[in-house]
Amino acid sequence: MAVSAMTRLVAAKEARRLRLARLPVEEKIRNLVHLQAMAAPILRQRGRNVRVWRIESPPPVRREDYRAGAGIGNADPR
Amino acid sequence: MEATLEVLNRLERQGVIARYAIGGAVGAIFYMEPFLTYDLDVFVVLPETPGGLVTLSPIYDALRAMGYAEEGECVSIEGVPVQFLPAHNALLEEALAEAQEMRYGATTARVLRPEHLAAIMLQTGRDKDRQRFSAFLREATMDAGYCDTVLARHGLVERWKLWQSAQ
Numbered sequence: 001m002a003v004s005a006m007t008r009l010v011a012a013k014e015a016r017r018l019r020l021a022r023l024p025v026e027e028k029i030r031n032l033v034h035l036q037a038m039a040a041p042i043l044r045q046r047g048r049n050v051r052v053w054r055i056e057s058p059p060p061v062r063r064e065d066y067r068a069g070a071g072i073g074n075a076d077p078r
Numbered sequence: 079m080e081a082t083l084e085v086l087n088r089l090e091r092q093g094v095i096a097r098y099a100i101g102g103a104v105g106a107i108f109y110m111e112p113f114l115t116y117d118l119d120v121f122v123v124l125p126e127t128p129g130g131l132v133t134l135s136p137i138y139d140a141l142r143a144m145g146y147a148e149e150g151e152c153v154s155i156e157g158v159p160v161q162f163l164p165a166h167n168a169l170l171e172e173a174l175a176e177a178q179e180m181r182y183g184a185t186t187a188r189v190l191r192p193e194h195l196a197a198i199m200l201q202t203g204r205d206k207d208r209q210r211f212s213a214f215l216r217e218a219t220m221d222a223g224y225c226d227t228v229l230a231r232h233g234l235v236e237r238w239k240l241w242q243s244a245q
Binding site: 014017018020021025026028029031032035036039050051052053054055 | 079080104110112113114156157183216217
């Protein structure tokens with residue numbers, strides 16, 4: 001790959017990070033909950049006890065992720 | 079998370095905590111791109127007790143009375159595991175005193191300033207702080223002059239230079 005193309009890709013990646021950093025915090029927290037749901041099954045397989053947040057206006061997280069965390073506090077699926 | 083923040087604000091209004099501010103990973107997310115975390119770290123100043131003893135028990139008692147269950151070192155408040163951390167050194171005390179109110183939905187939350195979050199990463203110095211630090215510097219908007227004074231006041235200038243040179 002040409003150096004200029006690589007430079008463009010790195011710059012685009014950096015620009016995307018900055019765009020994400022400038023999102024409204026409510027949107028960032030919704031993204032965080034998506035990340036939690038994606039990572040939770042892997043972390044649980046490794047023995048870590050993690051729980052996906054159940055926040056207002058929940059993102060479309062798979063129900064089994066909530067179920068896996070149920071039994072701790074108020075983790076009922078919506 | 080709005081409901082969680084409202085509970086924190088209520089605890090402060092009721093005097094259970096003298097002052098709180100969000101720090102840790104979620105504090106950083108207020109200023110940078112989101113990254114994975116499962117806890118909400120809340121730094122607190124507790125009201126003075128007659129014996130001068132610092133204990134989180136009044137917070138846990140008040141939350142239990144509101145129906146929120148403890149989960150290990152956290153308390154689950156409206157679906158979010160919250161970890162309360164007393165401000166145990168001069169940097170954290172200053173960070174809490176100068177934390178800023180930020181809007182979250184229809185409510186407000188007090189969040190540590192980015193300059194203090196960077197200083198706390200430096201002071202804590204774990205691998206994950208170091209990884210987060212470099213991204214934080216690129217993405218968060220900081221007041222350079224204010225940051226310099228915080229670093230100087232808490233003896234962190236040399237580590238700042240070291241970490242920056244290693245990027």
